Structure formats: C-alpha cells, structure tokens
Amino acid sequence: GAGVSQTPSNKVTEKGKYVELRCDPISGHTALYWYRQSLGQGPEFLIYFQGTGAADDSGLPNDRFFAVRPEGSVSTLKIQRTERGDSAVYLCASSLLAGTGETQYFGPGTRLLVL
C-alpha cells in the first residue's frame, strides 16, 4: 500500500517568506508526527497529532512554526518569516496509534532551503 507522502520534495525560499509543507499519512493511521533533521544529526521531534488535535507541540522551536491536521488525515506544517536556520529536511511520520510499541513510518521528507 501507499506509504507516507510529502510535498514538495524540495523547497527553496527567501528569508522572510512563508512556506507550507504537506504530509499525507498512511491511510488509517491516527497518529502523525513532524520531525526536523539537520545535516549530520538525527531527526528532532517537532509536534505530533492524535487525530485532529495536537497532542504534543513541545518541539516547535518558536511561534513562527505551526501545524494543523483539520480532518485527522493530511497535515500541513507552516513556517512564517523563514530564517536561514530553518533550512533542514522536514520529515513526517505516521503510526496506527500514538505511544508505546507503535512503529512510526517516515515519509521521504521535504528539503527546505532558506536563502
């Protein structure tokens, strides 16, 4: 079956612009996660959703970052007033449920470059 998909695969923007990154989870998965991965580092947790609600947004670096999942399926990560330091690979993952023992399946990521 289809895995997690993310669009766009690459995004180049200018400092100060607004960007939206989309994630389409595996069908039937209720939990959806956003991570950010910088070069040479492991993925860093940003936020996760159980259904439509953000269950934990403790990883969002500041209020320029916001994510939604209005219908409990597709999610959009929104970054306002982008900064060069936001450049990274943004990974989305989904799992059947959130929590112990559930495997998270990752999408291919969106490579964001802020010039």
Added chain:
Amino acid sequence: RKEVEQDPGPFNVPEGATVAFNCTYSNSASQSFFWYRQDCRKEPKLLMSVYSSGNEDGRFTAQLNRASQYISLLIRDSKLSDSATYLCAVLLGYNQGGKLIFGQGTELSVKP
C-alpha cells in the same frame, strides 16, 4: 547532556566484519526502543525494535540494558549493502508524548 547519545562515527569496516553500535539514553521512563537505518538522502526506516530479552533478525542482534540505560546493535558478516547511517531512537510512551527521541546517528561504511 543529550537525551540519546550514540557512538560517534564513521565506522569503516571490511566486508564480513562484525560491528557493534552503542546507544545510551538518559530518561529512565523510556518505554520502547528502536534501531532505524537511514540511507543517504532518504528517510529513516525501521530496522528493528529492541526488547528487554534481546532480539535477533538474521545478521542483526539488538540488546537492551534498562539498568544501564543502554541499547546496542550488532551486525555480523557485514555486507556492502549495510553501508548507511544507523539511528537509535527512544519512545517515551503515550503519557509522555509518544514522540521518538533520536540519537545523532552512526555512519557505517562497509568496504570490499
């Protein structure tokens, strides 16, 4: 101190070698443990979960030591195709967010 720390890499080994990766975690409330494999410019893919009793999948063996807050991955008879970055990850559990905390990854390069 980072929540999850891995051996710094890279590891350069010949084909057929046995290689071991280590990972320590700081949160004793951690519930589940995983090894992910990440190829260059690709997403992480689950290699194996790590259970208290230890588990084996072909050439790969994972161990968990809760007392020392330490997990390991052993790869026997390394193949060229094992070259990748190996990430350990810890899940804090539903009541603590269900989020994975990753180590920085250890790069493995298997040479002919």
